Amino acid sequence: MINAVPKAFWDELLSELGADAIDHSPATIADYGANLMPSGDRMPGGVLYPASTAQVQQMVQAANRHRVAIWPISTGRNVGIGEKSPVREGQVVMHLGRRMNHIHEIDETLCFAEIDPGVTFRQLYDELGRRGHRLMMSSTSGPTDGSLVGNAIDKGAGYTPYFDHFGMTCGLEVVLGDGRILRTADGASPGAKTWHLVKYGFGPFLDGLFVQSNFGIVTRAGLWLMPRPPVIRCFIFSFPDDDDFGEIVDLIRPLKLNNFVPTLFKVTNDVYSLGTVETYPYGRTGGKTPLPDEVRGELRRQHGIGSWTVSGAFYGDSEETIRPLIERVRKHFERSGKARYTSHEQALESRIFKIHVDTFSGTPTEEEMPLHEWRPGGGSIWFLPSTPMVGSIANQHQRMSRSILARYGFEFITEYVCTGRVSRALHPLIFNRQDPDEARRAAECYRALMQAYAEAGYPISRAPIEVQEEAMARLQVTPEVCRDLKRALDPNGVIAPGKYGIV
Ligand SMILES: Cc1cc2nc3c(=O)[nH]c(=O)nc-3n(C[C@H](O)[C@H](O)[C@H](O)COP(=O)(O)OP(=O)(O)OC[C@H]3O[C@@H](n4cnc5c(N)ncnc54)[C@H](O)[C@@H]3O)c2cc1C
Incomplete structure (x- = not known):
């Protein structure tokens, strides 16, 4: 207690x-x-x-x-x-x-770094640049002063082939709740030179215990890095209608299941893109919320985007080797008769599209941050469910989110980050926190989304602090097992009681 x-x-x-x-x-x-x-x-x-x-x-x-x-x-x-x-x-x-923000080592032969918890995306990127950008990191599209370790152990993700940020850690140092210092995998073996090379090591895989949990404090981590490809070429397709989403998902799935496209796919909706360059047009709507479809359409036309922006990238030795790959993807998407292609060079001219180029290039960017100012009053809470890569289900999900958000007076703002089997659907719910009615509606809306997705069989995978205890309480057996582990590793419950619902 x-x-x-x-x-x-x-x-x-x-x-x-x-x-x-x-x-x-x-x-x-x-x-x-x-x-x-x-x-x-x-x-x-x-x-x-x-x-x-x-x-x-x-x-x-x-x-x-x-x-x-x-x-x-x-x-x-x-x-x-x-x-x-x-x-x-x-x-x-x-x-x-x-104070713990040092890069202890970068090994350019075996492509890993050993870092403190405070090392930021920007800091590692700058250091790799200072060394000639021979290695490439995977970045989020969020704050560049966020940390690689904090993001990885909260199950954060990027967009390059190294997108699975926890998956790309190798060997952690952790101070447990009882004060012991644990080095995972080969780090447990005195003098081992393979701490950041051998992911699983001898015995059970303990690293996963420290992800979205409160059993220990991570004080150091190994992080795998990718050799930077000489040429990176992004491709972008715009689709005009909200319900094109199902077809988009079915088009992406085969390209990812066989990894023909090495990056993840980003499928970004209109308001997510608009929020990076515009604020809510209260003048145009006469103060009405949520955003009427006619105004949404006008803004889309003004900024040259569709209802959906679909993007990915190829890596290679030269533009010549990449060109035929892009041609194949173009044919694949243009078969739909709806996709409008934007090339890498054209994307660099657009603030909205350049974010895609940066994230696929492992370049931290602040350009998405204005999304938080879409509505005034500084309120933001992110809903993060998973959606299978099946067009009919994906379309049900986007319609369900759209209608729940509209019922509470909010826009559907989303980016689906797609693998071959599942996408993580980032739903930032942006609201005016200074307006008590809007803040109350945001809280209710979040719970309505969580309830609807859980009932449909699609739980969330990452949760804001204010719903972590509720989200854990929905699970079976896991809360009791976590409680047992907590007793064993942190008997006095000194590390973050309540985090991810673990007490
Ligand atoms: C516009 C926008 C776009 C975004 N895009 C992405 C994206 O593409 N991908 C993505 O993953 N996120 C994204 N985010 C979310 C977020 O910004 C990052 O995940 C964030 O940078 C996390 O890193 P941090 O250092 O701030 O973590 P922290 O806030 O420090 O920690 C995150 C969690 O981990 C725990 N923790 C942190 N460090 C330790 C430690 N050393 N030991 C034990 N527990 C610890 C904390 O208790 C907390 O629960 C985005 C955010 C915004 C606003």
């Missing part, structure tokens, strides 16, 4: 680790408690800034002695999923990224 943060906890850490390691001033608490959720900010009990794994261990040991709950973040740029604020008020945020 965790109580309010006792003064003795702060006094002990102050004397052992110095003033740089702690801050519980009201201004800092307010800063770390702020988020974009409908239910409001969640104030932590203070903030810790460890400078090393040894300091993380000391802090966890002190937390055990004083029964203090810690909420670890790498950079806290989990925008629309919780930002820096803890799942429960009063937990002490441990901000690892402030």
Whole structure:
């Protein structure tokens, strides 16, 4: 059972680790408690800034002695999923990224890096650039100052062949809730030189325990990188109508199941694209929400986009080797009689399309961030269900989302990120958080989406802090097993009780 943060906890850490390691001033608490959720900010009990794994261990040991709950973040740029604020008020945020942000090693022969939790997408990209861009990383299309580790262990993903960010980690260092330091896989073997090379190692695969959980604090990770291909060429198709989505999905599936196209496919809807360059046109709608279809159509025409933008990329030695591959994909999509092709060169001329080129090139970009200002008042909560790559089901899903969102007064804003079997459907629900009625509707709408998808058999795979406990409660047996693991690895429950519903 965790109580309010006792003064003795702060006094002990102050004397052992110095003033740089702690801050519980009201201004800092307010800063770390702020988020974009409908239910409001969640104030932590203070903030810790460890400078090393040894300091993380000391802090966890002190937390055990004083029964203090810690909420670890790498950079806290989990925008629309919780930002820096803890799942429960009063937990002490441990901000690892402030002082643990070093790239320890980049091996250009075996193509991996060893990094601290605070290393950001931009930082690794810049370092790879300084070394001549021989290696390529996979980036999100989110904040460039987000961290590779925080994103990977929250089951984040990118768009290149290395899109599975947790899948591309190899060998973690973790401080467990009881204060032990675990190095996973070959890292457990003293002197092993294969920590970041052998993913599974000897014995059970423990790395997965630290993903979307609260059993430990990740203090270091190996990350696999891809040799940068000499030439990257993106292709884009626009489709005119909302219901073209089903056909798009059926067109993509075979190209991904056999990996003819090496990247994932992005299928971005009109409002998601428009939100990166426009704000909600209250003037044009006379203040009416959600966005009327006629105005949506006008905006599409104005920006030269369709109802859907479909994109992917090829990698190769030269433009000549890639050209026939793009021709094959063009034929495949143009068979529909609806697809309008945009070339890589044309895409570079458009702010909306360039985001696609950047993400397939492993280049961090801030160009999607304005999406959060689509409506005023700074509210954002992301709904992330999975949709099978079957056109008829996918069309049911987009219609279901569209109608639920409209019922609560919101636009359907989405990007489906497609593999061969399933897509992750990013639904940022953007709302005016300063307007209590709109914030209430956003919370209700989110739950209605979650309920409808669960009833249809499609649960979510990543959840904002304010629904994590509810989402876990919907599962069978998993909550009890997680509770048993929690007792074994963190007997006093000092790491983030309630995170992903694990108590
Ligand atoms: C416009 C936009 C586009 C986006 N696009 C994408 C996208 O393409 N792909 C994608 O995946 N995300 C995307 N995001 C979401 C998000 O921005 C990133 O996933 C984010 O950068 C996560 O990294 P972080 O360092 O901020 O994580 P943090 O906020 O630090 O952490 C995320 C979670 O992991 C836990 N955690 C973090 N570090 C540790 C640690 N060291 N030990 C134990 N637990 C830890 C935290 O408690 C938290 O639950 C997007 C966001 C926006 C706004």
